[in-house]
Amino acid sequence: QALPKDKPTLQSMSTQNWTRPDNVFCTDNTLDSYIICDTAPSLRAPKTDHVPILSTLDLDLPQATSTINLNYREVDWKKFSTRLNVRLSEIPPPQPITDLEEFSHAAKNLATALHDVIEELVPKSKPNPHTKRWWTKEISQMLERKHELSGQSYKLRAIHDHPSHEEHQKIRNR
Numbered sequence: 001q002a003l004p005k006d007k008p009t010l011q012s013m014s015t016q017n018w019t020r021p022d023n024v025f026c027t028d029n030t031l032d033s034y035i036i037c038d039t040a041p042s043l044r045a046p047k048t049d050h051v052p053i054l055s056t057l058d059l060d061l062p063q064a065t066s067t068i069n070l071n072y073r074e075v076d077w078k079k080f081s082t083r084l085n086v087r088l089s090e091i092p093p094p095q096p097i098t099d100l101e102e103f104s105h106a107a108k109n110l111a112t113a114l115h116d117v118i119e120e121l122v123p124k125s126k127p128n129p130h131t132k133r134w135w136t137k138e139i140s141q142m143l144e145r146k147h148e149l150s151g152q153s154y155k156l157r158a159i160h161d162h163p164s165h166e167e168h169q170k171i172r173n174r
């Protein structure tokens with residue numbers, strides 16, 4: 001128990017007697033983490049009988065490392081392809097590879113060209129831990145289209161056989 005003995009945590013509204021129905025329990029491992037565990041009668045709100053219990057803990061929290069990722073969803077792929085073709089035209093043209101040294105050189109040229117274009121054109125992002133990593137631009141566009149059709153279907157709700165209702169249902173069920 002982290003709260004020191006003989007610390008009242010409740011004052012009865014009717015009798016004004018002080019009692020201690022509230023306790024702060026912890027394990028032997030966590031007891032060492034408590035710097036302060038005490039009541040604060042001066043912070044008690046009006047018309048309440050319980051006294052706040054203030055606890056200060058010394059916890060070693062590991063620093064979260066934020067990684068910067070490449071955001072391939074935001075790439076302009078036409079521009080990327082054009083730029084990559086320009087970079088590939090700057091290296092020697094393909095030819096039959098006869099030994100390991102030629103292979104290593106060709107692989108290094110290709111990797112360097114690809115790396116340079118990625119560094120130049122692929123935006124970097126810090127991922128939000130709450131993002132839906134599977135969500136894409138295409139899904140956003142489909143959702144926007146569904147909302148448009150939903151609005152049309154709602155506006156034309158009095159016309160039961162209007163084609164907008166069927167189109168809305170098709171995209172909604174996709």
